[in-house]
Amino acid sequence: MEELTYKSENEKQFKSLHDRYGWLDQLRGFCVVWLLVAFLTWLFSSILYLGYPPPVGPTWMNHGYRYGDYFPAIITIIDMGSSIFMFVLGLSAPIAFNSKIQKKGFGYAWIAILIRFFMFIWFNILIKIFYKIDFSAVGMGFESTDLILVFIWLGITTVLVILHFLVLKGTKMQTYALLFWTILSVALWFPIITYEYNVWTIFFGETLAYLAWGTILAGIFLTILKRADQRIWSAIGLLLLHIILWECAKYNQMGPTRWFFELFPGTVLDVIGIPFNIISMGAIAISATCVSDWLLIQYEDPIQGIRKRIIPFTIIIFCFHFLVDFFQPAEHSGINASLASVSIFIAIYLFLAHYAFDKYFNVKIPFLTPLGRNALLMFILQGIYLFIYGIFWSNALEFRAQFPGLVGNFLGICLFIGPIALLIVIAWILDRLKLYLKF
Amino acid sequence: MIWVKSMTENETNIAEEIRMDMKRGIYRSTHPRYDWLDQFRGMVIVFLVIASLTWEFSSNNFAVAPPLGPTWLNHGFKYVDLQPAMITIIDMGSQIFMFMLGISVSLSFKSKLEKNGMGYAWMTVIHRVLSFFWIGQVISVDITFDYFYKNTALGVWLLITIGFATLRNLKKFKNSNLRPLFGIIWAVLSSLLWYIQARGPDILPLNVGYFRAVYFDEAIAHLAWGTLISAVFVCLVKKPDFRVFAAIIIYIGHAIMWEFETEINSAIIVFWPGWQIPFDVLAMGAIAIVASCVWDWMQKDPNDQKIGMKKRVLPLMIITGVLHFIVDFFQTAEHHGINVSLGLLSIAFSSLLVVIFFSLENYFNFKIPPLTHIGRNALFLFLFQGIFTLTYPEIWGGALEFRTQMATLFGLSDLTLPLVDLMAIIVFLAPMLVMYLVAWLFDRYHIYIKV
Numbered sequence: 001m002e003e004l005t006y007k008s009e010n011e012k013q014f015k016s017l018h019d020r021y022g023w024l025d026q027l028r029g030f031c032v033v034w035l036l037v038a039f040l041t042w043l044f045s046s047i048l049y050l051g052y053p054p055p056v057g058p059t060w061m062n063h064g065y066r067y068g069d070y071f072p073a074i075i076t077i078i079d080m081g082s083s084i085f086m087f088v089l090g091l092s093a094p095i096a097f098n099s100k101i102q103k104k105g106f107g108y109a110w111i112a113i114l115i116r117f118f119m120f121i122w123f124n125i126l127i128k129i130f131y132k133i134d135f136s137a138v139g140m141g142f143e144s145t146d147l148i149l150v151f152i153w154l155g156i157t158t159v160l161v162i163l164h165f166l167v168l169k170g171t172k173m174q175t176y177a178l179l180f181w182t183i184l185s186v187a188l189w190f191p192i193i194t195y196e197y198n199v200w201t202i203f204f205g206e207t208l209a210y211l212a213w214g215t216i217l218a219g220i221f222l223t224i225l226k227r228a229d230q231r232i233w234s235a236i237g238l239l240l241l242h243i244i245l246w247e248c249a250k251y252n253q254m255g256p257t258r259w260f261f262e263l264f265p266g267t268v269l270d271v272i273g274i275p276f277n278i279i280s281m282g283a284i285a286i287s288a289t290c291v292s293d294w295l296l297i298q299y300e301d302p303i304q305g306i307r308k309r310i311i312p313f314t315i316i317i318f319c320f321h322f323l324v325d326f327f328q329p330a331e332h333s334g335i336n337a338s339l340a341s342v343s344i345f346i347a348i349y350l351f352l353a354h355y356a357f358d359k360y361f362n363v364k365i366p367f368l369t370p371l372g373r374n375a376l377l378m379f380i381l382q383g384i385y386l387f388i389y390g391i392f393w394s395n396a397l398e399f400r401a402q403f404p405g406l407v408g409n410f411l412g413i414c415l416f417i418g419p420i421a422l423l424i425v426i427a428w429i430l431d432r433l434k435l436y437l438k439f
Numbered sequence: 440m441i442w443v444k445s446m447t448e449n450e451t452n453i454a455e456e457i458r459m460d461m462k463r464g465i466y467r468s469t470h471p472r473y474d475w476l477d478q479f480r481g482m483v484i485v486f487l488v489i490a491s492l493t494w495e496f497s498s499n500n501f502a503v504a505p506p507l508g509p510t511w512l513n514h515g516f517k518y519v520d521l522q523p524a525m526i527t528i529i530d531m532g533s534q535i536f537m538f539m540l541g542i543s544v545s546l547s548f549k550s551k552l553e554k555n556g557m558g559y560a561w562m563t564v565i566h567r568v569l570s571f572f573w574i575g576q577v578i579s580v581d582i583t584f585d586y587f588y589k590n591t592a593l594g595v596w597l598l599i600t601i602g603f604a605t606l607r608n609l610k611k612f613k614n615s616n617l618r619p620l621f622g623i624i625w626a627v628l629s630s631l632l633w634y635i636q637a638r639g640p641d642i643l644p645l646n647v648g649y650f651r652a653v654y655f656d657e658a659i660a661h662l663a664w665g666t667l668i669s670a671v672f673v674c675l676v677k678k679p680d681f682r683v684f685a686a687i688i689i690y691i692g693h694a695i696m697w698e699f700e701t702e703i704n705s706a707i708i709v710f711w712p713g714w715q716i717p718f719d720v721l722a723m724g725a726i727a728i729v730a731s732c733v734w735d736w737m738q739k740d741p742n743d744q745k746i747g748m749k750k751r752v753l754p755l756m757i758i759t760g761v762l763h764f765i766v767d768f769f770q771t772a773e774h775h776g777i778n779v780s781l782g783l784l785s786i787a788f789s790s791l792l793v794v795i796f797f798s799l800e801n802y803f804n805f806k807i808p809p810l811t812h813i814g815r816n817a818l819f820l821f822l823f824q825g826i827f828t829l830t831y832p833e834i835w836g837g838a839l840e841f842r843t844q845m846a847t848l849f850g851l852s853d854l855t856l857p858l859v860d861l862m863a864i865i866v867f868l869a870p871m872l873v874m875y876l877v878a879w880l881f882d883r884y885h886i887y888i889k890v
Contacts, residue, residue, distance in 0.1 A: 048521040058767040068519040075511045325509040326860040356798040
């Protein structure tokens with residue numbers, strides 16, 4: 001009997017705790033491809049109003065402000081990238097959260113959320129450190145104290161890995177150990193970058209931090225408000241709060257994010273300003289959890305939820321964006337209510353399209369599924385591409401000076417398609433081997 | 440006869456029912472209505488209205504007076520005119536409209552061919568094409584409301600129009616060959632009279648510049664040519680799997696000519712002064728052909744349109760999307776000339792919209808009610824919104840004038856205060872509400888204006 005229990009526990013380690021949703025993997029894969037394209041168009045941007053040569057890649061697949069930086073900003077689908085990614089994360093949050101509660105309890109579900117939070121923050125730190133590396137300098141630009149911290153981290157990580165295989169595997173302690181390791185990673189790596197980035201930029205002011213906080217907020221509201229019909233009001237409330245704070249801050253000469261400087265001098269808010277992006281990302285994540293729950297209002301007939309809740313919400317959120325944009329035009333640098341609402345609209349639109357492809361037309365774009373199943377790893381790999389490309393070229397001007405005319409166009413295509421093809425191959429191999437990086 | 444053979448039993452039964460009804464004096468549409476298509480049409484019209492308003496309230500001075508309405512709902516070049524252009528959904532507006540018309544060509548042409556014969560079907564196409572050219576003529580002149588009583592030619596036109604409208608709607612001529620013939624005569628006379636009005640005493644010799652502008656350069660002329668080209672290919676190449684190659688060949692030719700535009704145009708000018716390669720006509724023709732294929736693919740299995748969607752339309756969407764991405768590296772999408780890149784992107788996007796609206800109705804069982812009313816009178820509302828695009832510029836020249844006027848009216852010191860934005864919302868929403876009301880009333884009384 002004991003053996004059987006142990007076996008089933010072990011199996012759980014290797015397979016997902018909930019059913020896989022084909023459309024969700026497709027949607028994730030779609031996001032990964034677009035994120036890579038966005039990274040590349042960003043790198044190969046050009047300053048057109050100064051008469052520089054044209055950028056490499058379609059203009060509408062780049063951030064609006066990289067095309068022309070004016071106020072109000074021109075908004076492209078790429079400007080909504082991180083918000084859509086937040087929505088996709090939020091979409092799977094209730095599925096994973098409720099499944100974990102059912103199978104392993106409330107505590108485990110929350111530990112999983114905290115692990116994800118600290119992992120995001122740690123990745124944020126790693127990216128900053130990655131760009132700090134100076135190959136020409138002694139010690140690659142690091143100080144001896146930095147190296148000591150890295151060695152401590154390596155030592156503890158090795159011990160935990162050994163413990164995982166010898167003692168922890170298949171036990172509850174494994175989860176606690178993972179949480180401990182993520183917190184430790186943040187604590188040990190953070191001092192390496194403190195002199196360049198303060199605690200607030202790492203924890204509150206970067207895209208990955210927004211994703212981390214969005215996940216936490218989605219978790220909190222999933223716990224407090226079980227019913228999606230009630231929970232959606234918290235997202236609306238957050239957006240309205242955002243509008244009011246943004247409007248108040250607009251007329252402050254210090255600028256929106258520094259508004260609290262004057263209001264609460266000497267407090268924590270004095271330093272960080274209003275965490276506008278966290279509020280809006282929270283609203284996006286909560287909306288996504290509601291969409292996910294509405295889909296399952298009637299488990300046997302998901303169309304009811306789509307008809308009665310999701311599509312009406314999509315129309316309402318578009319009208320909301322259209323009206324709000326008159327007062328607070330969507331911006332790239334700060335995710336205001338207008339950008340957040342249009343992102344929710346586009347994200348739901350994409351979700352519906354992928355859902356219909358999968359469930360109605362029974363169509364799957366083959367390579368998107370493996371990409372989606374390892375979305376996080378693919379996201380990290382993209383960063384490596386960008387780093388390598390960045391060594392050779394920093395913008396379109398440099399690239400076009402090296403490769404003018406048709407040669408440049410051909411090479412441009414290869415530079416875009418090559419990484420995508422390579423990502424697909426890696427994702428396909430990992431999918432074949434059933435290796436998935438998740439947290 | 441070929442068409443009759445190719446029809447399914449279900450279609451033949453519907454056609455027979457319609458013929459019997461006509462004998463009993465009951466007239467109805469020659470083909471069944473597709474709600475998702477009306478919804479799609481309605482959405483295109485709503486976006487066209489928004490586009491004409493954001494165009495009107497664009498800004499040249501962002502720092503003093505930002506434009507009104509979301510920037511991504513305006514033409515890219517009205518935001519900032521740089522090269523290569525920024526492409527927004529609005530830049531694809533006329534192409535999406537063409538796609539919609541292309542679907543209608545295949546749908547109604549085949550239906551009319553079956554029920555009323557080749558002559559009738561072609562006359563309705565020619566009527567539509569000539570009417571589009573005439574609308575282009577109307578748009579190209581600066582209309583004022585005193586036109587009709589001050590100008591003899593247009594006074595005559597008004598009388599002729601009333602006469603032909605009455606004739607066309609007499610029960611006696613419904614579904615007879617005379618109905619489209621009246622339409623053609625009316626369209627030819629209208630074009631002639633509006634030409635006389637535009638040229639005044641210099642009617643002869645015919646002005647090449649005027650004809651090129653009206654018949655080739657106007658967005659509405661592109662729609663006319665697209666309709667004609669797609670009808671020709673629907674007639675010549677019955678199978679969509681073959682017909683789509685016509686569009687591919689047009690695009691390959693387009694891409695090559697675009698690359699050697701200067702050389703080819705210099706050669707054309709030698710033989711035909713004042714003329715150049717009609718790039719937009721070619722691009723629109725290709726879009727309309729593809730749209731006609733999309734409709735025919737959906738009829739692959741008339742009992743289950745999903746099959747055609749799955750096997751042809753979805754792959755088309757992905758392939759054109761990828762092709763756009765590649766072509767754009769060489770010939771970046773532009774607003775002023777519809778090149779292959781913009782054409783392909785528009786096809787991909789239109790196909791996606793078709794898939795979405797088709798799924799909304801058939802899978803999700805959902806309709807956005809106002810869109811159906813608007814879509815059923817799409818052409819009329821497209822023309823009706825002209826009232827606002829004519830009236831608004833008389834009052835405001837752009838965002839700066841609007842903001843200044845409103846700030847003065849309310850005694851505000853800043854042009855960007857919320858009260859000004861609130862007025863802007865009203866200025867945007869009012870035309871849409873009026874249009875919806877008109878569409879709803881027309882739909883309620885079953886009044887549909889079509890060409």
